[in-house]
Amino acid sequence: MALVVRERALDDPSPRIVGWREAVGREGGGLVVLVVLFGALALATDSFLTSGNLSNLSRQWAVFGIIAIGELLVILTKGIDLSVGSVVGLSGAVAAQLLVAGFPVPLAVLCAAAVGAAVGVVNGVLVAYAKLPPFIVTLGMMGAARGLVLVITNANTVQPLPDGFSSIANDTVWGVPNLFLITVVVILVAGVLLRRTVFGRYVYATGSNAESARLAGVPVPRVLVSVYALSGLLAGVGGILLASRLDAGVPTMGETYELDAIAACVIGGASLFGAKGSALGAAAGALITSTLNNGGNLLGINSFYLRIAIGVLILLAVAFDELQGRLSERGARTTAEPQPDPASGRARPGAP
Amino acid sequence: MTTPRIRLAGLRKAFGGTVVLHDVDLDVRAGEVHCLAGENGAGKSTLIRVLTGAVRRDAGEYEVDGRPMPSAIGPATARAAGIGAVYQELSLLPELTVAENLLIGALPARAGVVDRRRLRAEAARKLERVELDLDPLTPVRALPAATRQLVEIARVLGDDPRVVIFDEPTTALSGAEAATLLRRIAALRDDGVAVLYVSHRLEEMFEVGDRVTVLRDGTVTRTGPMRGVTEDGLIAAMVGRDVEDLYPASGRRVEGAPLLRVRGLRPRGSAHAIDLDVRAGEIVGVAGLLGAGRSELLRAVFGADPPAAGTVEVDGRRVPAGRPREAVRAGIGLLSEDRKELGLLPELSIRENVSVASLHGIATHGVLSRRREAERVDEVLDGLRLRAASYDQPVSTLSGGNQQKVLLARWLVTDVRVLLFDEPTKGVDVGAKAELYTVIGDLAARGMAIVVVSSYLPELLGLVDRIVVLRRGAVVGDLPAAEATEESLLTLASTGRSNGTGRA
DSSP: OHHHHHHHHHHSOOOOOOOHHHHHOTTHHHHHHHHHHHHHHHHHOSSTTSHHHHHHHHHHHHHHHHHHHHHHHHHHTTOOOTTHHHHHHHHHHHHHHHHHTTOOHHHHHHHHHHHHHHHHHHHHHHHHTSOOOHHHHHHHHHHHHHHHHHHHHTTSOBOOOOHHHHHHHHOEETTEEHHHHHHHHHHHHHHHHHHHBHHHHHHHHHHHOHHHHHHTTOOHHHHHHHHHHHHHHHHHHHHHHHHHHHTSBOTTTTTTHHHHHHHHHHHTTOOTTSSOOOHHHHHHHHHHHHHHHHHHHHHTOOHHHHHHHHHHHHHHHHHHHHHHHHHHHHHHHHHSOOOOOTTTSBOOTTOO | OOOOSEEEEEEEEEETTEEEEEEEEEEEOTTOEEEEEOOTTSSHHHHHHHHTTSSOOSEEEEEETTEEOOTTOOHHHHHHTTEEEEOSSOOOOTTSBHHHHHHTTSOOEETTEEOHHHHHHHHHHHHHHTTOOOOTTSBGGGSOHHHHHHHHHHHHHHTOOSEEEEESTTTTSOHHHHHHHHHHHHHHHHTTOEEEEEOSOHHHHHHHOSEEEEEETTEEEEEEESTTOOHHHHHHHHHOOOOOTTSOOOOOOOEEEEEEEEEEEEOTTOSOOEEEEEEETOEEEEEOOTTSSHHHHHHHHHTSSOOSEEEEEETTEEOOTTOHHHHHHHTEEEEOSOTTTTTOOTTSBHHHHHHGGGHHHHEETTEEOHHHHHHHHHHHHHHTTOOOSOTTSBGGGSOHHHHHHHHHHHHHHTTOOEEEEESTTTTBOHHHHHHHHHHHHHHHHTTOEEEEEOSOHHHHHHHOSEEEEEETTEEEEEEEGGGOOHHHHHHHHHHSSOTTSOOO
16 A cells, blocks of 8 residues: 555656755855845945955955865865964965075975975875874864964064065956966866866765765775865965965964855855865855955944854854755655655565 | 563554554563564564553553553653663763763762762662672773673663563673573563563573564464473474565576685684685575674675685685775675665765766766766666656655665676675565565676675575575575575574584
8 A cells, every 4th residue: 555655656756846056056045145245235335346346355355265165175075174274374484484595486386385285185194094083183283383384484474575476466467366367267176176077076975974985985085185185285375375465474374264264165055064065155155255354344344243244144054054954855755755664674575 | 360560462563554563462471581582574673662662552552560551651651660671782871981871860969960979889789780790980881792781781670670671682792691691681580570582592582581472574473481382483483474476586597607706704803714605697695693794794795894814806806805995896896784874975966876986987087977977877777767856866865775776776887796785675665675686686697796695584585596694703504595494594593503403
């Protein structure tokens, strides 16, 4: 009897509700908030939509966006990287010191980026092979890397830096800031990596269920080391760009950026439980916080209130996601078959 | 005759459309050990859960000491009525001390601060009841399994229960530890406690039981004193059932050298090395009781856990040990018993779940072609007649049988040649079951070597060509399915001896 009903339910599945989130992807929520935010600011101020302010905004966003992409890769594997802020400081300091010591710009940049990647590899090895919790590993690395910055710089700002270096972040191509272009390239590459490559699929699989992934032949430890290495590398790139923009190696550079990066991912629809989120979403999340800060300045809103607003936004993003998940679960339950008896695990032979 | 401690009459319980317990009568008296026997899925666990108030009965009477229990009974009601249960999975919290575990929920405290002296004294008193000489402040995780089991019993006895239910208590114990436990149970009975003892192990029932009730497919097939019951009689009462027409006809040709060759494989933690040969086109079943090491064997062959010793070869080529990725590359696939934890990627779509083991065949230089992915995956899923609105929907929306098909498809898309199934039809309803059997038969006919672990003996007998019986990690039998019966398998699995070679 039950069987008959089940068959019919399957042959004619009740229409699945396609939410707008499914239509535009998971980053849809963030994009909608962005559009609303841009519209509101354009109406409320005269200065928001000027090319000067937009290029300013894109510069503010760039470093956050790049770091958020790295953080996203780690979060997708159900991990967390608290060391990215310190790595920003470290790679910036390394680049600045090498330049002051007379290294050519490309070599200094390369070394600084490599330092960032190396820090990430250490994180990844400790997580993947020593099986330590990501939170603890990267918390330790956050302190250690910041300490290293202070040692390298002796807690002093490192300057002056050669002109060739500051032009990396401050020049424009046809009026578009370099920083913006670099960030867009990073986002696009990350997007393709996550959506179109074997590696990207392995990242999601690892975050969804690492043991299932391992038993399906996914090289889970190598995936983990790779995402932490990429996170370190991108934080390193962020540090180089920030130092270039400031035209100095500042020892406190990048402090609390790890929290901004995590916030950007969450606002952009990533789940700290892994396997949910996209590069576009994380970039949009970073743009939302940058835009709030930028617009707040233009409107003369006390920056203390802006911090409250961003905090509330994080809570809303998560609450919204939770609600969405519950709704789609309810939708799914109506199309799924009734589960067989959980106690016996098999149906009785001869049952009607 | 005195009033029984527990009396069930006409008990009925169904989950959804499946009747799990049908018209069950049972009484357990003070001062007796009443054994409950039955195969996996016969309804024993459900019966226990009804008794302890974990699930509600649909119909029937349930009396404790002659007092009727309400139909909306909960665990608290059952406990207050004096019913305690010791489960096979230990429910102790490993990071806490023995004393805290014994008194958790009712920690002696003054103004919210735990009174350590009273805690210790009360715990010591509880431990005394099971004659366990142990510092109550020892953390539970430092204790061996047998001692934990005793702590668990001490906790149950602390409530002064009038009835104690033991659900497979010896599964995790060694022979000597199990014997000690059985002596304690006998002592409990002599103190006037009513004991309901549930086990797969027949020899334990004969050792400790006074009366026995046998469940089969949710109904009582036999009840009476243990005296006068033979092992054969008990097994017949457990399995006497017609094998349904679910299984595909075996028209396969098994030929050639072994495709899967396992030599001296010793899963970690096992004392026994295992040899196993499976030829192309052959389905080999692995039978054995819970804890006999069946899943461990499959996991060791696949390399999910690095084995302590031994080699695995596929088609004459050695497979590096302990690395699932290498096993997949060599053409081995494992469908594990626990699909949720050890198989599915719940956030990913059906299609992504299928393709994850074969992405390198779908990609060029690491870049995926979605079209090629869909082509290869959809063909296999269509062939398995997977029922889903769209292959892009999350895999977690599927039912048990369809999830199993997704995992099967995962291996079929790879060039798998050896498939290891661990309880393939667990949580799968009858219709999907028959389909799975057909698929497994077809795969063997296409020249795969297949190993099936199952606790459900009719399934093994109907599906496989040859059955290997495990007992406590060692192979105790290897016989053609045509010559095996449920009785002979159960006897082998529980005693290690074949039928008719004498019994203790």
